[in-house]
Amino acid sequence: MEKLRCDVLVVGGGLAGLMAAIGARKYVEKVVLVSSAPVGRGGNTIVSGAGFSAYLGAEMPGDSEQQFFQDTFCGGAQIGDPALIQNLVEKAGPVLLQLEAAHGVKLKRREGRVVRRRPPGHTFARMVTTVYSDYPYKVRGLSITQPLLRALRTSRIICLDHYLAIELAVYDGQACGAYVLDSRGSGSLIGVNAKAVVLAAGGGGRLFSHSNNTNDITGDAYAMALRAGAELRDMEFVQFYPTMGVKPVKVTISNSLFGHGAVLRNCSGERFMDRYDPRGDMATRDAMARAIFWEVARGNGVDGGVYLDCTGIGEDVLLGVYGELTNFLRKHGCDPTRDWLIVYPSTHFFCGGVKIDVQGYTGVPGLFAAGEATGGVHGANRLAGNALSEALVSGCCAGEAAGKFAAGMGSSLPPLPAPPVLPFQEKGSVSPEELGDTLRQTLWQDASLVRDQQSLERARNTIMACERSLKTCRIANEHETKRYFQVRNMCLVARAVVEAALRRKESRGTHYRRDFPQESEAYRGSFFIRLSGQDLVLEFRKQ
Incomplete structure (x- = not known):
């Protein structure tokens, strides 16, 4: 078995992992990032809406960190971790602006000011998106990961593409690396020996048959953390995205459209959300997803979903704020200025995950975690835009904390324990x-x-x-x-x-x-x- 030594090992090639690697590199020389897909081209970041919810101070008059905190805490049914939420609302804005200034991620602006959206659950319009017109609409999150990937290469961070982490290595109670499997075909095993590990391998949306997650999101981070001795929290809270496109095309349709006047309708053309929630079409994702589920179950659906009617928004807003989506739908034979779409819920996000503190520390010495791999910020439900903001903030915090931890160890490096046994048996009734x-x-x-x-x-x-x-x-x-x-x-x-x-x-x-x-x-x-x-x-x- 080949072995590799480093100061900090980051597992996961999405936004949280990229930020963690960049953060760790500030404090140590050798950072290795492993990803089951090409770094920056796998995970849910690339298929996200490329939107961040953040308070940007003077850019958002009337809003405040306190209101952002309250919206997030109440949106999570009052069981989110207050310290983690406070860390998010304080740092999301500054780190987002730093992402733009230092790493070349472009935020959508008009006359110098960010273009803002207000998804359900947010009191103010505080979601901002990147400029993603240069990328295919379905993978518009590349507008975030590709500039960061260039920053990684500049920092001489080692990237191992197509390597699946199958087990964290723990020696005498301390995380000391991981065993990773070459998933391109050779099947070779590498033991990566590290002073600190950041687990940023995403959530578990692919545990469900209906999902808008990428194929590599199978809960690996949660399972590896459990076996390493860390705790999970809030694992019953799985978010189902209410408006996944069914027809004319399967694509995630932004919830922030409801803040501009979009409405849901059943097969009779009736607006039905008021019957399920007093907030109507501005209900949070959990309430809206269940309402659609019930409406279809009661025989009021159409082609396996319900109608999403955007005709009341106005063409100026649809083209000015949602131009990429509008043009994408038009290419598939649906003009949202006059046609209704068909949508239905799909598995989207794990609100729970590894228990951490504000520095991403898991309670296992040397093991940190970030992004959707973690729990605590969202409580029982996540508000739109908070996932990428969480990945941004927690990735920075965990990476820097891991870098400091590794730097404090000097030349000391705990040894790798015995590797896991790779199974091989040609017989068996099931694959x-x-x-x-x-x-x-x-x-x-x-x-x-x-x-x-x-x-x-x-x-x-x-x-x-x-x-x-x-x-x-x-x-x-x-x-x-x-x-x-x-x-x-x-x-x-x-x-x-x-x-x-x-x-x-x-x-x-x-x-x-x-x-x-x-x-x-x-x-x-x-x-x-x-x-x-x-x-x-x-x-x-x-x-």
Whole structure:
């Protein structure tokens, strides 16, 4: 097995990982970044809406850090970590402007001032987007990652593309690197020995069969963190994006359109949101996704979704603020100034994740985490634009903290423990791919927008069956070896989601229990999860 030594290892090639690597490089000489996709071209950053929610001071009259905090805390049903939220609202603006000034990420401006949007849940228009007209609309987040990738190369940060981290290395209780698998075909294993590790490998949206996430977002960060001794929190809170395009094209449709006058309509053309939420079409994502789900379930849908009507916005706004989206839809035969789109919810974001403090420290010496791999900021539901802002801020904080930790160790480098055994068996009745498909279908059917005791117990039983089958599954080539490790992680994370959802006997934010449809003060807090042997141990802590 090949070995590589470095000061800081960053796992994940999206925005959080890129910022962490740049932050760590300020304090140490050798930073290595590993990514299962090409660095800067994988993960959810590239398929995001390229929008950041931030308070930019004089650019946003009437707004304030205090109001941003309040919106985020209340949007998360009052169980988010106040310290993490405060860190976000204080730093998002300055770091975003630094992203523009130092790294060449262009913010959309008109006459020198940022163009602002107001998605549901925000009191003021505080979402700003990048200039992404030079990139395909479906991967407009490249307008963020590509300038940062150039900064990485300038800083002489080592990037390992197409390497899947399969296990964090821990020696005597301290994180000391990771084992990474070449996923391009050779199947070779590399042990990366590091003084500190930043885990920024994204969320777990691909645990569900209906998802707008990229294929590499399979919960790896959560599973590796658990096995390394870190805690997870709030894993029952999975956000489902309400307006994923069904027709004329599958694409994520920005929620900020509702702040300009877009409305949802059923098959009869009726505006229905007022029947489900007093905020109507300005309801937060969790409430809107469930409303669409119920409306379709009651037979009021059309072609598997509902209509999104943007005709009341006005062509000047659609072209001036949403010109790229408007032109993209027109190319696919739909003019939003006069035509209705069809939308339906899709798995979007994990609000929970690894427990951290404001520096990204996980509680395991030498291990830090950032971005969607972490939990605490969003509580029970995330507001639009806060994901990229979180990745930006937490990536900076975790990277700098890891760099300082590594610099403080001097020349000391804990040794790597024994590597994991790579499985290989040509016989077996089922492949890892088939088990993964079963898992995704099960979670969508039994543990997605609407849950209850019976459906969650069905999901639990299927997950346990998949774990048993994984022990004797067919692994005949390097691709199936990679899928084996991904499905192993998916099974563990799926268990965490389902066990937390079973224990939360209420409905809050993105977590809706048909058998407990009301929010309960007794559950105003978080479930924290750790791994003991093969068992998950859950502990509830009041807010």
